[in-house]
Amino acid sequence: MGIYRVGIDVGGTHTDAVLLDENNTVIAETKSPTTEDVATGIYNAMHKIIKDANVPRDQIKYAMLGTTHCTNAIVERKRLNKIAVVRIGAPATLAVKPLIGVPKDLREALGKHVYLVRGGHEFDGREITALDTDYLYKIANEIKGKVDSIAITSVFSPVSQTHEHKASEIFTEVLGDQVSISLSSEIGSVGLLERENATILNASVVNVAKTAADGFIKALKSEGIEANVFFGQNDGTLMSVDYAVKYPIFTVACGPTNSLRGASYLSNLSDAIVVDVGGTTSDVGVLVQSFPRESSLAVEIGGARTNFRMPDLISIGLGGGTIVRIQEDGQFTIGPDSVGYRLPEKGLVFGGDTLTTTDVAVALGKVKLGDASKVAHLNKEILNKVYDRMVEMVEEAIDKMKTSPAPVPVILVGGGSILLPDVLKGASAVIRPEHSGVANAIGSAISQVSGQIEKIYVLDEIGREQALESAKSQAMSEAIKAGADPDSLVVVDIEDIPLAYLPGNATRIRVKAAGELARSNKEQLA
Structure with a gap:
């Protein structure tokens, strides 16, 4: 009896799905448009691969989902939890209020219930002052029925977690376990404000993660599959559903990370630079021993500085659907906007009215796609300049990610990677592995x-x-x-x-x- 696993990656443009057997061989793969409600796109992609593969449903034991739900919710300020922000650190930290430096609209969405409580620790683990438990009980009664998620951050909690744990116990005692609690010592690293921001963002997307998990499990059940469900996290590994709902912030940027892991697996390389070309952006990352190199800098998400682990990536506005504008005098711009998942209706080669990077590549004979006669009238000389600039954008990003001038192997993945040539400056070799169009879904499945x-x-x-x-x-x-x-x-x-x-x-x-x-x-x- 075989054991199969499903890997799904939801991107801004496409939802990719693969079905692998126990040797991680691809049995079926598909790309289907990401839908407004996301769940439909997941269901469509999954339905297709299961139908194509025709394997017994009871042998599909694992299902992995890499998703942009949480990132999008933060960026769009939509579907966020009603949260309370509790900082344990008075009187030492009163000068700088929580959510300072965060964009106004995000502060308004998340800063309705903010409390500063006496307590916290020194950097060596000594108490600054005793924890004010009476005030915590008072807060708990005050926010009852008004919030469904709480972010607790204590000063130097990576050294001593006792005050965060005590506060968490008090809130659970008064509010029951229906209210989610995020503790900063479990999420961010040292650095109070960034760790607090990461914890606040985590608390704000718990419902989004629950909805995504429920939708995924429901889609599996409707196909008659009882599988163990896992979520991709941004260090290139997986976490169980319970863990994902507790720490949804770790799903941020898991898409590009999955692509890096998938690229490593498909090309059999453990150290390389990976260029993942989607419909809207290209993400460039670095593989170190088959895992993504981590960023050592504070990372901004939706305008808030955070310090939890994130992959070191450069994103450039160049994808398969990127809009190219050519002026009368031959000057041109590439992006940063894209027609995204509407490429099959908007691109010139598909009978649409918008010139995209895909049209440029088709017109120059570099890619066979759609109807090339629809772009035959375009000025080749200008298009060659546009194409050279597209390649240059990618080469510049590769150069920025290198730690030495020596050439390194570059792996091209993602649906838009057909746009790029077989030789790139700074690359010792350009590798396009088989199944590279769905490397992200493969990355989530093999993690x-x-x-x-x-x-x-x-x-x-x-x-x-x-x-x-x-x-x-x-x-x-x-x-x-x-x-x-x-x-x-x-x-x-x-x-x-x-x-x-x-x-x-x-x-x-x-x-x-x-x-x-x-x-x-x-x-x-x-």
Whole structure:
């Protein structure tokens, strides 16, 4: 009896789906337009691959979803939870209020119930002041029935989580477990404001993640599939549904990450630069030992600075549907706007009225698509200049992502990658793997499950060896919670940064562990 897995990736333009067998061989693949309600697009794509593959539905054991739901909700300020923001850190942190520096419309949406509570810790784990539990009970009663999600951030909680946990217990006691609680010590790293923002954003998209998960599970059930469901997260690994609904912010940017993982798998390369060309943008990222290189900078999401882990990516406004405008004098602009998923009706080669990058490539004979006679009248000389500039945009992005001038292999994936040539400056080789159009869905289907921990340890008290061991075992237990098989766990990343400005020989340790999906009890019984 075979075991199959479904991988789905929802992009702004297309929803891609693949069905893989137990050897990760692609049995069926499809691209279907992303729909307004997203769920329909997922259902259409899934229905098609299952019909095409014609495998027994009870043998589809795993289903993985990579989605932009949460990112879009934050960017569009839509469908966000009613949240309360609780910062434990008075009187030390009163000078800078929560949500400062966040765009006004986002602050208005999320800053209706903001509270500053006495408590918090010093950088070495000592209490600044005792936690004001009476005030927390008062807040809990005040927000009853008004909010459905709470973001709790305490000063230096990556060193000591006790105040966040106590506050969480009080809110659960008064409000019941229907209200979601996000703790900053589980989401961001050191740096109060960015960690607080990440926690607030996490709290604001819990419902969006629930809706996406319910929609996905419902789509599977309507096809008669009882599978273990996982979500893609932005470090190139998976998390269980319960974990995803608790930490939905980790799904942000998982699309490009899935493409990187898929590119690594399809090309059999562990270190390379990946260019993922979609309908609207091209994302350029770097593979290091088959995983995406992480960004070391604070990352803005929807205008809010955050500091949780994110892949290091450059996005450029160049995709298959990017609009090209040519003026009378031969000057031209490329994008940044795109016809997106409407390319099949808007592009000239498909009988539409808008000149896109796809039309340029068809007119120059670089791509066979649609009706080439519809673009035969265009001025080839200008189009050649446009095409050269398109290639240059990608080469510049590749150059920015390189850490040395030496040429590196470049893997092209995504539906729009047919637009690019076989030779790029700075690339030692340009690789277009088979199934590259759905690399993102493949990336989500083959991913491992990971857990990550980042904490400050005072080495005078604990010693480096013990600190590292403690961090490793915590990362592993996080991975197991997220759905990893304990026997296959390996530590894939360790970072140990001495904090020179803190006494007591403090160091910040970050550890990531990853493993294969845990086999479900169902399968063990089978």
